[in-house]
Amino acid sequence: xxxxxxxxxxxxxxxxxxxxxxxxxxxxxxxxxxxxxxxxxxxxxxxxxxxxxxxxxxxxxxxxxxxxxxxxxxxxxxxxxxxxxxxxxxxxxxxxxxxxxxxxxxxxxxxxxxxxxxxxxxxxxxxxxxxxxxxxxxxxxxxxxxxxxxxxxxxxxxxxxxxxxxxxxxxxxxxxxxxxxxxxxxxxxxxxxxxxxxxxxxxxxxxxxxxxxxxxxxxxxxxxxxxxxxxxxxxxxxxxxxxxxxxxxxxxxxxxxxxxxxxxxxxxxxxxxxxxxxxxxxxxxxxxxxxxxxxxxxxxxxxxxxxxxxxxxxxxxxxxxxxxxxxxxxxxxxxxxxxxxxxxxxxxxxxxxxxxxxxxxxxxxxxxxxxxxxxxxxxxxxxxxxxxxxxxxxxxxxxxxxxxxxxxxxxxxxxxxxxxxxxxxxxxxxxxxxxxxxxxxxxxxxxxxxxxxxxxxxxxxxxxxxxxxxxxxxxxxxxxxxxxxxxxxxxxxxxxxxxxxxxxxxxxxxxx
Amino acid sequence: xxxxxxxxxxxxxxxxxxxxxxxxxxxxxxxxxxxxxxxxxxxxxxxxxxxxxxxxxxxxxxxxxxxxxxxxxxxxxxxxxxxxxxxxxxxxxxxxxxxxxxxxxxxxxxxxxxxxxxxxxxxxxxxxxxxxxxxxxxxxxxxxxxxxxxxxxxxxxxxxxxxxxxxxxxxxxxxxxxxxxxxxxxxxxxxxxxxxxxxxxxxxxxxxxxxxxxxxxxxxxxxxxxxxxxxxxxxxxxxxxxxxxxxxxxxxxxxxxxxxxxxxxxxxxxxxxxxxxxxxxxxxxxxxxxxxxxxxxxxxxxxxxxxxxxxxxxxxxxx
Ligand code: FES
Numbered sequence: 001x002x003x004x005x006x007x008x009x010x011x012x013x014x015x016x017x018x019x020x021x022x023x024x025x026x027x028x029x030x031x032x033x034x035x036x037x038x039x040x041x042x043x044x045x046x047x048x049x050x051x052x053x054x055x056x057x058x059x060x061x062x063x064x065x066x067x068x069x070x071x072x073x074x075x076x077x078x079x080x081x082x083x084x085x086x087x088x089x090x091x092x093x094x095x096x097x098x099x100x101x102x103x104x105x106x107x108x109x110x111x112x113x114x115x116x117x118x119x120x121x122x123x124x125x126x127x128x129x130x131x132x133x134x135x136x137x138x139x140x141x142x143x144x145x146x147x148x149x150x151x152x153x154x155x156x157x158x159x160x161x162x163x164x165x166x167x168x169x170x171x172x173x174x175x176x177x178x179x180x181x182x183x184x185x186x187x188x189x190x191x192x193x194x195x196x197x198x199x200x201x202x203x204x205x206x207x208x209x210x211x212x213x214x215x216x217x218x219x220x221x222x223x224x225x226x227x228x229x230x231x232x233x234x235x236x237x238x239x240x241x242x243x244x245x246x247x248x249x250x251x252x253x254x255x256x257x258x259x260x261x262x263x264x265x266x267x268x269x270x271x272x273x274x275x276x277x278x279x280x281x282x283x284x285x286x287x288x289x290x291x292x293x294x295x296x297x298x299x300x301x302x303x304x305x306x307x308x309x310x311x312x313x314x315x316x317x318x319x320x321x322x323x324x325x326x327x328x329x330x331x332x333x334x335x336x337x338x339x340x341x342x343x344x345x346x347x348x349x350x351x352x353x354x355x356x357x358x359x360x361x362x363x364x365x366x367x368x369x370x371x372x373x374x375x376x377x378x379x380x381x382x383x384x385x386x387x388x389x390x391x392x393x394x395x396x397x398x399x400x401x402x403x404x405x406x407x408x409x410x411x412x413x414x415x416x417x418x419x420x421x422x423x424x425x426x427x428x429x430x431x432x433x434x435x436x437x438x439x440x441x442x443x444x445x446x447x448x449x450x451x452x453x454x455x456x457x458x459x460x461x462x463x464x465x466x467x468x469x470x471x472x473x474x475x476x477x478x479x480x481x482x483x484x485x486x487x488x489x490x491x492x493x494x495x496x497x498x499x500x501x502x503x504x505x506x507x508x509x510x511x512x
Numbered sequence: 513x514x515x516x517x518x519x520x521x522x523x524x525x526x527x528x529x530x531x532x533x534x535x536x537x538x539x540x541x542x543x544x545x546x547x548x549x550x551x552x553x554x555x556x557x558x559x560x561x562x563x564x565x566x567x568x569x570x571x572x573x574x575x576x577x578x579x580x581x582x583x584x585x586x587x588x589x590x591x592x593x594x595x596x597x598x599x600x601x602x603x604x605x606x607x608x609x610x611x612x613x614x615x616x617x618x619x620x621x622x623x624x625x626x627x628x629x630x631x632x633x634x635x636x637x638x639x640x641x642x643x644x645x646x647x648x649x650x651x652x653x654x655x656x657x658x659x660x661x662x663x664x665x666x667x668x669x670x671x672x673x674x675x676x677x678x679x680x681x682x683x684x685x686x687x688x689x690x691x692x693x694x695x696x697x698x699x700x701x702x703x704x705x706x707x708x709x710x711x712x713x714x715x716x717x718x719x720x721x722x723x724x725x726x727x728x729x730x731x732x733x734x735x736x737x738x739x740x741x742x743x744x745x746x747x748x749x750x751x752x753x754x755x756x757x758x759x760x761x762x763x764x765x766x767x768x769x770x771x772x773x774x775x776x777x778x779x780x781x782x783x784x785x786x787x788x789x790x791x792x793x794x795x796x797x798x799x800x801x802x803x804x805x806x807x808x809x810x811x812x813x814x815x816x817x818x819x820x821x822x823x824x825x826x827x828x829x830x831x
Contacts, residue, residue: 046606117576120573185753203663204660244611262604278587282588286585289577305718489604492535
């Protein structure tokens, strides 16, 4: 009886092959999709390890959070500016005439279970998303990761940044509260400022003279469907190119233009990156729980004739707002026409120049350096002092513009006159990048001459001998065998640490 | 034992020995690390469960966020630590093959496109030309209605407001403003009667009414009759980007725009004194009727709000 069942089991195991049920399933899949070879290669795919390579992951995962929380919000948000009377748990607003958009956002915040948390997480995830993209791009720029063959991925990434900013602005506008309504008003006027076509464009985009009833419904469909789809597609393309071209790596022991050294996709990278998704999600949830963001009940519904004094756009709009503040009030009038240069230059031309230079940068650099080689090894920023200095100058310029978006706060805080703050900012915006360039250049040069800079040093043990002599002996590096000091090896078929039984070298047996 | 042996099959380790350092975990004491991670996971799981429970009982939003956040965070940290400290430390290497194909392949590809397509198109130039033209025209033709159907043409709407000769100035509740209503130095936002609840009224017609003195007030030459009994009215739309110019500094007689701090002097026709606004706020000519109601003599003499291309050069004359 027991003998028979034992034989039976063994027969079953034999039929299943050495990898059991999973192996069987994989075989079935391979019969149909032919995935075994590619799948194995994919499992062995190597991801270089460096902390700065996770910046893109933060962006990706905050986008995932945006999608998840966004779907939740879409279920309750009503994209309409029809007037309703507010009757809800927030008593100070009871009985007020508000729009359905505002009303439903209040409903999400006060009535829907978990709604406020989802709203705040969504908003925080957006701020993190744009921020992570910017920092990730800075990494790519300073390390020269945009060079051939990756110019296209740089372009896609930059487009993603623009779309992220745009979609952030659209989403910010949807609740139709006092602060965001002012933002829409400003966007309308900026569009109107474009010579020749401005007023037509504004009428067509917003469906008529400001405020136009089409604004919120159009913003909604752009925000929840069209732009997310485009972003999703481009993210797919971005990742496809990343896989196809393989990740760049910093120079180091055994790392060449012809290999990739790091951790394999499965299981190491998968574990770390999934953990990272959870961490980003966790931090977003904690921010959503403890850091209030966009409390629309404090602002009240939009009313074109009223304004909140705390007009602050989301952080990624700050540089535009700053530019609009400090640009002088020169308007062109003549030939029976007006060109509102006081708006057109800081709000259209300036970002146009910044983004176009960014788009063209890989080409420009190739022109200047005459470097048409394929690069998979990254530059250390200090090795390319000119590029680094230029990048630093641009970042300083943008940061100054950003600061200029709070001239009134600065003036209040330091008890300065608005006038001197304004002129101070105008000067700083121009002067600081000019100082930053040579300074960064000099620091790079300095770092080049200091070999081994940036490497972790092992502490010395200083001991005194019997003769009274002092001797310094370097401590052994951690474990004498820190990972990156080892030669890299191809991923073996079978990775298992701490074998439970001793086996012959080089061959491992598996339970059948 | 030997019975089991039969059922084992050899798997290559690519010549690595089982105790190769690169296959070992980074952690010095894997057991300890494992225990720490286990605790992290345990607490993470507890928090996630607590999140579920607090959702069930409809707890405060911050409790939901705190439990979910802590749970996800701990699970994530544990997972990263697992990957970093307990899995083979590597480094591992993979070859990077050149993406470019051989010259022969490239040539064949280019030939396929240039020669094949070329001969087809070259031989049928006329067909290709007409087709290309048709598609191009369709593109342009399709684009225009697509844009055009999005909204009306601006026409004159940017040039006029709803203020007319004789319009009563009413406040947000629709109450007509009377000459006795405002003390000197006070300000109220007014609309032409009947528009105070409409979107356009709010967005375009909004006007600030300020009482500067108790005698007729002239802000500029040619506007001698515009400020009866010290009442002057300006468009509330900032000429910079259209924010409502809501802040009145009584001592300095300035209207301040909160968006970018443009300042307009109300005593001299709202000429911008500071900030990025390029033009004065248009002034609305007023009169006081026999009942003491404040009314408009006419519409603004120029477009209100921010600049746009068709806005003509205005020197105070009627448009
Ligand atoms: S909108 Fe008034 S100063 Fe910019």
